[in-house]
Amino acid sequence: MSAQLIDGKAFAESLRQRVGEAARSFAQAAGRKAGLAVVLVGEDPASQVYVRSKHKATIDAGMESFEHRLPADTGEDALLALVDRLNRDPAVDGILVQLPLPGHLDEQTVISAINPDKDVDGFHIINAGRLSVGQDGFVPCTPLGCLMLLKDRLGDLSGLEAVVIGRSNIVGKPMAQLLTDANATVTIAHSRTKDLPGVVRRADIVVAAVGRPEMVKGDWIKPGATVIDVGINRLPPEPGREKGRLVGDVDFASAREVAGAITPVPGGVGPMTIAVLLRNALVAAHRNEGLAAPANL
Ligand code: NDP
Secondary structure (H helix, E strand, O other), rough: OOOEOOOOOHHHHHHHHHHHHHHHHHHHHHOOOOEEEEEEEEEOHHHHHHEEEEEHHHHOOOOOOEEEEOOOOOOOHHHHHHHHHHOOOOOOEEEEEEEOOOOOHHHHHHHHHHOOOOOOOOOHHHHHHHHHHOOOOOOHHHHHHHHHHHHHOOOOOOOEEEEEEOOOOOOOOHHHHHHHHHOOEEEEOOOOOOOHHHHHOOEEEEEEEOOOOOOEOOHOOOOOEEEOOOOOEEEEOOOOOOOOEEEEOHHHHHHHOOOOOOOOOOOOOOOHHHHHHHHHHHHHHHHHHOOOHHHHH
């Protein structure tokens, strides 16, 4: 039997519409638009594409977008001075520093300089701490997007067995925390896990965030499980093609024969990340103005 497709693109579109409506109400109530600042250092082509799409999405949602492009040789002092200015600018509700930074800049130092209440990426150590003790803060966009897709598909996650493959600070660990908070029973797997197929086979929910193309095979999946594929990997181009295919960390063809539901790549988790970023920025704006954010965000 073929799994149902979890349409992240459609879900992200509906979230962006809700954000757009809420952004209009916010502008009326606050007398200004919500504002998101994005800082890009250097000319990494993938980062340029991401920053462009974040800028467009922010404008489309009826929010103010402040773009700061700095040369690749920008020193740490200059970057920290910009972050400080953005921290103090009342028109800026959210600050995102596009990663990776050029090698001479220490990412942790820069992220730690962002006011945690404007850290809409949720990467600041204060926000990681807030998530781990169950306080309101900002949660990294990709895992929060995955949780939204899971709740939309499954409703209550209480008591379900979840396996998260990957333990990075930006995806795996916050994902495991969110699932634990949603009362799932969570296993975190990683490169040292013994018998990964056996561990994955126990799971009602599988979240793969590994960065290895098509690693998770269909015969690892428990029949009927819900599979969230975070991976974005480009395969080498086939003969005569300029670009290789984009694939996830899950072998989609075999997994869809066994799973109950699965996210495709592309069109699954990917579109959720920017939609959740806009959502986080708008929540930040409400908090900064002492307003309650709409419950449907
Ligand atoms: P990282 O490289 O930071 O982490 C990868 C994790 O996978 C590590 O914890 C690593 O284990 C684990 N791992 C590596 N090899 C294996 C293996 N053979 N078996 C089990 N576990 C393994 O990656 P990210 O978390 O940043 O990203 C993961 C994937 O998600 C990537 O494909 C990335 O492109 C994608 N991504 C997609 C986003 C989106 O918007 N959809 C956003 C962010 C990421 P260990 O800790 O032991 O080394």
